[in-house]
Amino acid sequence: MAIKKEQAAGASIRISRLEKRFGSVFAVDGVDIDISAGEFLALLGPSGSGKTTILMSVAGFEFPTSGSIVVDAEDLTYVPANKRNLGMVFQNYTLFPHMSILDNVAFPLKMRGVSKADRYARAEEALATVRLAGYGERFPNQLSGGQQQRVALARAIIYRPRVLLMDEPLSALDKNLREDMQLEIKRLHAELGITVIFVTHDQSEALTMADRVAVLKDGKIQQIGPSRELYERPANLFTAGFIGEMNFIDVNVEKVSDTIAVSLPSGERWNVPADAAVESVKAGRKAVLAVRPERLQLGGAASEFTLQAKLADVVYAGSALLLIGTLPNGTEIRARLPGASDLSALAPGSAATFSVPREAVLLYAGETK
Ligand SMILES: Nc1ncnc2c1ncn2[C@@H]1O[C@H](COP(=O)(O)OP(=O)(O)O)[C@@H](O)[C@H]1O
Ligand SMILES: [Mg+2]
Known part of the structure; x- marks a missing residue:
């Protein structure tokens, strides 16, 4: 049985006046974003625009210079990553090569002290959710890139996080596979009702996948809105040139x-x-x-x-x-x-x-x- 919506509903996220400086570099420069529970938001911008820094601040791997991150009314700004219970998927799927697929997926539950029988049952569920039922006995090197990325997804959703954070998760895949995975992640989002923040530098990927897109440049939001609005009425010359x-x-x-x-x-x-x-x-x-x-x-x-x-x-x-x-x-x-x-x-x-x-x-x- 796959993981169901009732078990894992999304959280709202409020990013307020977020600022992150590295020395004299303003990686994030006064960003405000209100994300509704269950929304799919894309952070879109060229390399160096601050996307990863915003995501890492939400994840708790970076602490901002100022500003706040509130998830479901709880201020998490300075709460460490392992206390936030948010799911994460990176560009490189970072599976453990010496562990079976089932053990890879069950790993976060092992860390949380869940019994073996329970965590295997839930790992099977999570694998079914990403359409990899029956692959549990294999090892990472026996799967294709797209399948490995789906395993990484299963591992990220197994503890039913309220929020799934993804940093360019598809950029290592070739075009056809990437387009399949875009639809797969959209389906998963609809099925789980989870809140998603998805980082990409690919404008068509952002437009295809997200409910709303936030366009970033130099750590500042240029425009935030539904895909159609961004495409049909870009707010400034940068967005007009960057999208389409x-x-x-x-x-x-x-x-x-x-x-x-x-x-x-x-x-x-x-x-x-x-x-x-x-x-x-x-x-x-x-x-x-x-x-x-x-x-x-x-x-x-x-x-x-x-x-x-x-x-x-x-x-x-x-x-x-x-x-x-x-x-x-x-x-x-x-x-x-x-x-x-x-x-x-x-x-x-x-x-x-x-x-x-x-x-x-x-x-x-x-x-x-
Ligand atoms: N740990 C760091 N130390 C110094 N500068 C950093 C660090 N992380 C990011 N930066 C700088 O902050 C800016 C934004 O980076 P990043 O958030 O990675 O952008 P993006 O993900 O959009 O490519 C860049 O100028 C980058 O060089
Ligand atoms: Mg980045």
Whole structure:
């Protein structure tokens, strides 16, 4: 029998004003995150952005310079890791090579003084939960990478923690296996009702897996919200560039009224709706237009927002066609069209008109570097 939801419900976690300094480095610089019981939160950011330090602070392997970590109303900020009862899975599965799979999974219970019969029964349960029933007698080197990572998961959930912390647990696996495991972990999360904090530098992994994603840079949260919100309305240029593919075009702001008039390097003038401005922009200043490649359409029919470009490349990419164009100032524009589009008229070097639907235009203050 597998582990059931009623036995292991998730805890809420409140991370407040968390700060961690290593000498002069602010690894975590004033982070606030409220995680609901049973939520799946991803911490997403480039290498060095502070993800691991936040996770280690929640786990109790690091103590913050200031701030607090409260789990289910209990302040755990300075409670040692072994007193927190949180499950952890790391990138390298760290199974004991000389111990059978069953002994590996049962190990945390042995540490907690659970009787042999009991801990084996629960280890079998945990193995069934990660779909490895019957593998208990084997040794780690007799399992594939994905199976070993599932054993590590079983070991992390065997003492029914309220919270499961995972630090890039899938990054050692190849792409197909990684995608299977993403779904497997999501299923496990739904089944157990456990709260999950999942660290990754892979934006598509974060969007696929999490209820909410917190985007980090230099120890600070850039944006936190559901995947769709992050993708459709990134809060700033960093998030817009880090999540998915995005076209950026430097423009001049001509006038700000009910609409915002901007002039493009390709000569067009667009009157974009005021709510296209994610950040406030001012007349006479620079701004950056942002449009997802899949929102560009070929031809000028789709909207009043058109763009004249010279085609640099046409790439057949299976499910989509990628058109790469350049604007007169050298800005590169990418359009992803459905794979079945008829492009017989298009050749590198020819002129192309693209159009952008009104609701797909985003505007940010400042300029691209
Ligand atoms: N033990 C440590 N000593 C000194 N600097 C550290 C230590 N751990 C992390 N850092 C620094 O803190 C920053 C954040 O690191 P980390 O949390 O590991 O980022 P991430 O997991 O996002 O890659 C980096 O600049 C890193 O070099
Ligand atoms: Mg890390």
